[in-house]
Amino acid sequence: MLSRRIIPCLDVRDGKVVKGVRFRNHAVVGGIVELALRYRDEGADELVFYDITASPDARVVDVAWVERVARAIDIPFCVAGGIRGVQDARAVLHAGADKISINSPALERPGLIDELAGAFGVQCVVVGIDSLRDADGEWRVRQYSGEAARTRVVARRTLDWIVEAQRRGAGEIVLNCMGSDGTRAGYDLEQLRAARANCRVPLVASGGAGAREHFRDAFIEADADAALAASVFHAGTIAIPALKSWLGECGIEVRQ
Amino acid sequence: MSVVLVDSGGANIGSVRYALQRLGVEAALTADPATIRAADRVILPGVGAAAPAMAGLRESGLAEVLRNLEQPVLGVCLGMQLLCVHSEEGDVDGLGVIDAGVRRLRGGDGLRVPHMGWNRVRGVTAHPLCAGGAEGGWAYFVHGYAVPVCAATLATCEHGETFSAAIGHANFMGVQFHPERSAALGQAVLRNFLWQTPA
Numbered sequence: 001m002l003s004r005r006i007i008p009c010l011d012v013r014d015g016k017v018v019k020g021v022r023f024r025n026h027a028v029v030g031g032i033v034e035l036a037l038r039y040r041d042e043g044a045d046e047l048v049f050y051d052i053t054a055s056p057d058a059r060v061v062d063v064a065w066v067e068r069v070a071r072a073i074d075i076p077f078c079v080a081g082g083i084r085g086v087q088d089a090r091a092v093l094h095a096g097a098d099k100i101s102i103n104s105p106a107l108e109r110p111g112l113i114d115e116l117a118g119a120f121g122v123q124c125v126v127v128g129i130d131s132l133r134d135a136d137g138e139w140r141v142r143q144y145s146g147e148a149a150r151t152r153v154v155a156r157r158t159l160d161w162i163v164e165a166q167r168r169g170a171g172e173i174v175l176n177c178m179g180s181d182g183t184r185a186g187y188d189l190e191q192l193r194a195a196r197a198n199c200r201v202p203l204v205a206s207g208g209a210g211a212r213e214h215f216r217d218a219f220i221e222a223d224a225d226a227a228l229a230a231s232v233f234h235a236g237t238i239a240i241p242a243l244k245s246w247l248g249e250c251g252i253e254v255r256q
Numbered sequence: 257m258s259v260v261l262v263d264s265g266g267a268n269i270g271s272v273r274y275a276l277q278r279l280g281v282e283a284a285l286t287a288d289p290a291t292i293r294a295a296d297r298v299i300l301p302g303v304g305a306a307a308p309a310m311a312g313l314r315e316s317g318l319a320e321v322l323r324n325l326e327q328p329v330l331g332v333c334l335g336m337q338l339l340c341v342h343s344e345e346g347d348v349d350g351l352g353v354i355d356a357g358v359r360r361l362r363g364g365d366g367l368r369v370p371h372m373g374w375n376r377v378r379g380v381t382a383h384p385l386c387a388g389g390a391e392g393g394w395a396y397f398v399h400g401y402a403v404p405v406c407a408a409t410l411a412t413c414e415h416g417e418t419f420s421a422a423i424g425h426a427n428f429m430g431v432q433f434h435p436e437r438s439a440a441l442g443q444a445v446l447r448n449f450l451w452q453t454p455a
Contacts, residue, residue, distance in 0.1 A: 002415055003374045003394070045374055071274045076396055076437040096270030098398065098437060121305045121334070123370040123398045171370050171400070202368045225368060255374040255394045 070096020
């Protein structure tokens with residue numbers, strides 16, 4: 001049986017891993033390769049690196065650090081950040097990334113998803129979605145959420161975008177629930193369940209992990225395929241080996 | 257030991273190359289027929305879609321070169337699928353060196369396609385590629401198409417249906433999972449391919 005994945009997320013800014021609360025006030029956590037190796041040794045199933053300023057700055061991710069990570073680790077990793085076309089994606093994949101994740105550029109030009117899926121296959125095309133509930137109760141997509149001053153509301157319902165992204169060739173969806181991100185109060189299970197009902201490709205829960213129970217809930221209650229977290233791992237609040245051993249005791253298939 | 261990675265214009269060749277470096281082997285990335293023919297081991301990596309990958313191999317003439325190789329050849333993921341007779345992905349004929357077909361994973365209730373993540377390898381046969389292989393070891397898979405269990409199957413995996421995790425016929429071998437990203441098990445498979453398969 002396919003195991004549920006635990007994915008530490010590393011937000012990259014100016015060559016360092018950073019972490020902010022609710023996507024704001026970023027502080028440096030450590031070096032990229034150093035953290036990648038630490039999480040690999042601890043039993044992370046996969047790593048995701050978001051170059052959080054690439055899209056707002058209109059530049060592609062720096063492939064030099066992608067290559068350094070690829071040389072160092074033997075678990076899969078995904079890279080996101082300003083990938084705007086097939087050539088950008090090819091450079092990142094050639095540098096050794098296993099998957100590419102697109103977010104803001106896909107909103108600018110949804111056909112990018114079709115192009116990447118056509119060129120590399122759906123299995124390495126991940127669509128990241130930053131989503132927040134509006135006053136009218138609808139979840140809508142946000143763009144350029146890596147930079148406070150530039151974050152934009154897009155007139156797209158999150159669930160509609162999930163359906164469209166899959167139709168265009170997304171092989172995996174990462175749903176960043178911005179309302180719970182950084183709060184450590186748990187994943188947004190209501191939103192994840194709604195997403196799950198509209199998502200037949202792997203769904204990655206993101207935003208809000210603070211305790212081991214939150215991971216269990218994302219897997220059991222929202223049927224997420226993977227759970228992504230940053231601050232609890234960076235701060236050492238949750239140790240991955242202990243988390244996986246406990247999830248295993250809860251009857252959840254995890255790689256140990 | 258000279259090892260080449262076939263540059264078929266696809267992506268994600270870096271990670272295989274680095275995995276070999278971690279084993280102390282420097283592999284050349286090449287599309288040159290003479291270099292490929294002269295190598296001790298040939299690896300056909302692949303992330304991408306079957307139809308453009310095969311079209312590229314045919315246009316460059318590499319399809320014929322690969323088909324006629326006599327040294328151990330390892331296809332990885334899409335590279336393994338290209339060794340087969342035909343793929344449903346893009347309805348395209350492969351290199352045809354392993355008598356197997358490639359079909360879309362059916363998926364189903366609670367079964368996501370692509371099959372993406374860590375899964376256990378079972379049914380490990382006594383083949384040099386699987387030497388020392390522990391039944392139930394974890395490997396990393398990312399694919400939407402698979403080779404059903406057939407005479408060429410060396411090991412299996414299960415995702416709603418049982419499919420080939422590894423296949424082999426004569427000097428041609430393939431793994432559906434990504435050895436370069438499968439931690440200890442992946443390293444063992446690459447080591448076996450380099451030093452356990454008969455030259």
